[in-house]
Amino acid sequence: MNKNIAVLFIIAFNLVPVFGVAFYNWQPFEAFWFFWVETLIMALFNTIRIIFSQDQPPENINTNQHLVYHFNKGVKYLFTRIAIFLFYAIFIIVFIGFVANVNKDKGVVLTTILFKNKLFNLGLLISIFSQGYYLIIAFFRNGAFFTASPDSYAAIFDGRQLVIHVAIVLGAFGSIFLVKNTSLGNYSGIFIISLLCICKCIFDVKASNIDNYKIVY
Template structure:
């Protein structure tokens, strides 16, 4: 997969919530929950990378060495990320899901959480498939796991989480302003979700560019 195709998939994937609000009646909760669950999916794949990263120097690649497994570091990282995921899930579900919607869409919210939303589930499956593809072809087959350091995948707070936090604040204030002070109140959900998608897409494109520069 070349650079252009990867960029296309990053942009297309981050447009999924916009597509959801336009054609599948997504509310801001579905979009934030979708990206938040994605952070847990990424954490699982990063756990695999941490466990299997060898951290070898370029000079020693030609020398036959047994593989080492960073199991303790990988499991510790994953448990911390799961704890963070569960902690902030409470705020997303309660504040964005129930309170922001005045409990009117409780059935839809619970359905999404319980994986009864088909478009939501399909988007998550695409996320899992793409992460698996990157793991196989850009970590194992490329040999990157030999030189990668475990610590490079062990960040507790990554750009996805920071973007979601920023988008929650900006989206909430922007949505309230549109609803109360303009004639475009009906577009507040579209604004919130689009802002989240654009911010996250920009962060991932920046991360991909930085990673590509490091590899070269």
């Protein structure tokens, strides 16, 4: 797999919220919801990886061996991810989407949730296309599924989610500082979203070097 293409996908996706807050009046809700929906998209593709992962030793790959399909593990992983997604979705929609936006149009939240936000939808299409590309090129065509383990995918929290949580906390404190101690309070939204996108982008680029992307002949 061409790493440059993977990096371009990652950068393009993570820049969407930055463009949204800078040019399309996005609020923190759109950015948080954008990345949270991404976790569900990734869960769907990871479910496919889990089902087809063969967990063969790298030093002794047998391409003629009958494939083993881990449907039970895939379904269990997917349902766990969906449950976590829905649990956190309530908090994001209620507290960040409605409660925190005291002076904002609440209809914008519904517009985004109902997929009527064109920039938001474009970003999700980038995610779906890139995940499909990784799956076909890096997982199946390169033969990574032979050595991939169905147990290597975190069902509850993974590194990406932890990075998002840390970035949100740091961004929140930074925004409070800007509002209370400087004249740059109007840029607090841009600050928290940009910090979130930068941290996540760095993590995603590093995570693109995981073993599942190794070329196997």
